Amino acid sequence: MIFSLRGWVLILLFGAVGCAGRLPRVEVLGGTEVRVCKVAVIPFKNESANPVVARMLYRLLLSKMVAEMDFDVVEEGAIRSFMMYEHIMPGQFFSFDLVRLLRERTGAQAVVEGRVIEAEERGGKVVLSYFLWMKDTLTGRLLWSVYHRRTGEDYRRVLHFGKVSLLSELADRMLDETLSELRKKGLKGCGR
């Protein structure tokens, strides 16, 4: 035996922790069993140094929620118009009253909000972390929240193959993982 039992346990624990850190951390609070079809995605707050990453993530999430989750997503123009009418600055979170008002105006059963916490793209190395959550527009209850962080290196397989060097591609893959986890937890769109 090269390793003792204690050694094997440590190796397995290290591996498990490493893998766990790469997966999105999904918290289901209000519950994914709440049936939501029409969703309004509110422009994300950007806390990173990259000025465009929040919009990039926003556009990708919109695309995925329509194409892969079969949600009826309220067009961004409707959200932006609502924000202009209500004098809400981009990145500002919606109060419950505003969420209710948005429901009345757009018919959205839920809103998705988010924060980009970290975004870097330097020398082919990329890193991104974000926090997303969904609220019921009728009750204001938090339905689920997701925290996710990844680097481009996390996807490297053999040599340089698989490595992600574009921030947008990293965001795309991370959103795939996020939605996949949410799907596993029971989240579905209009198609059920």
Place this chain on the structure above:
Amino acid sequence: MRRLPLLLAVLLLAGTLRAQIAVFPFEDLTLGLNGVNFKVSRMVAKRLEDMGLYVVYPEQVVGLLSEYRVMWTGWVDRVTADRISRRFDARYILLGTVLEYDPKRFAFGVSLRILDVGDYRIVWTSRTFFSEEDKISFLGIGPKGWEFFLAEALDRLLARMPAEELKAVAKAPVMDVSRAIVSPKYSRPGQEVVCKVKAEVSGKQPNKVIFEVEKVGEVVAKREGDFYVAKWISPDVEGRFGVSIEAIWGKKLRKRMFVASYYVDKTPPVFNMKLMGAVNIKGKLVVAKKMAVGLEFERREPIKRWRFRVLSEDEGGGKEVVSYVSMGEAPSKFVWNEETESGPIGNGEYVVELTLWDRAGNSYTESRKVYVVRNLADLVVKAYQEADGIRMKIKLANFPLPISDWRVAVWSEDGEIFDEKAGEGMPREVKFSLKADGNRKLFYTVELMDESGNWWKVDRKPLVLTKVGVKERKKGSGWVDDF
């Protein structure tokens, strides 16, 4: 996503042929939050066009965006979307975001979404990325350039588009009328009317095109070059009637469009001719110096053509003295100075005739017989040398206007007035206490004013004196012959 085929099917069944897609200039996040990328948006638009869709290019859209002062291209509010839809007849709007664009690093990423303007919903989305990693094939086979990868990325981007459904819509033809000519636009009952319509057709040409002519019925159109042509006979009903065109594809698909109106008019432009300044003397209309004809319409309508004629009543009548013809609206007053190309007309009876044609070609003619007085051509003056002076006999023939005032003067050859007399009414005889000298020549001037206030004058005519007791010459009265 699943609604798209259903929507398209509904559109087809409803006969709605709008299937254009307006491609917005793409938002380019590599250039910042307000970046715009025309190149990629144009490439995508071209791809969609190649797929058989009817595409409104970003260059066309951007003009409208600036007109509505829209400063962003990544999203569109409902009102702007609707305006664009109406302007371009576009059912869908394609919005795109360039996420990565770096030819040196072989970095490219784009996200697309199609918005159905009808219910303002996202009906399709797609995105694609490629990077340096994709440039290197597993076995290192290459080299492959930027344009190649860009093309490949666009293939990948649009591969998931529900092409068949979109193509089905794209194949559904769109017809729009770009020009419609109705000739004549105003017609009389029984007249042939021709309508030519130039129709722009996207996609399959219609199997049949029918003109629906109000009060006439359906008329099958013939194709003449770029135009669909139909002919019909105007009905015997007055009014404005519509002409629609109906294009028929197969058994179910029809599109009807209003193209033009035509008018049927059988009423001539009836008017009353008013001779201004004419004096009625013993049932005869007498006009002096200038002729002015005014018009009074029973029902005013636009006039297409008019003709003003004066016919002489001499030598059996009907001889045209003057004729003016012109296109367009008739003047409210016709004024003629009673002159022709060969000079002033003489005193006498004439017929003034005015003809008007309306837009449908209905004509109406009104005429009046008038006596025209132009001069004192028939004024006869005879002068007699008497012991106590000169006696002038004045006789005026063919002058129907009553004379209210007169003045007669006798002049020397040098222009010196020897004597002058004036009075009211028509003078028959005027006497001057002037002794004639046989050596010097005398001249006379006769001025008459008619009751309308016109002055008539015979100026500085040689005065031929006849001694009393000497037989008057048989031939004429001297100056009258000269005249």
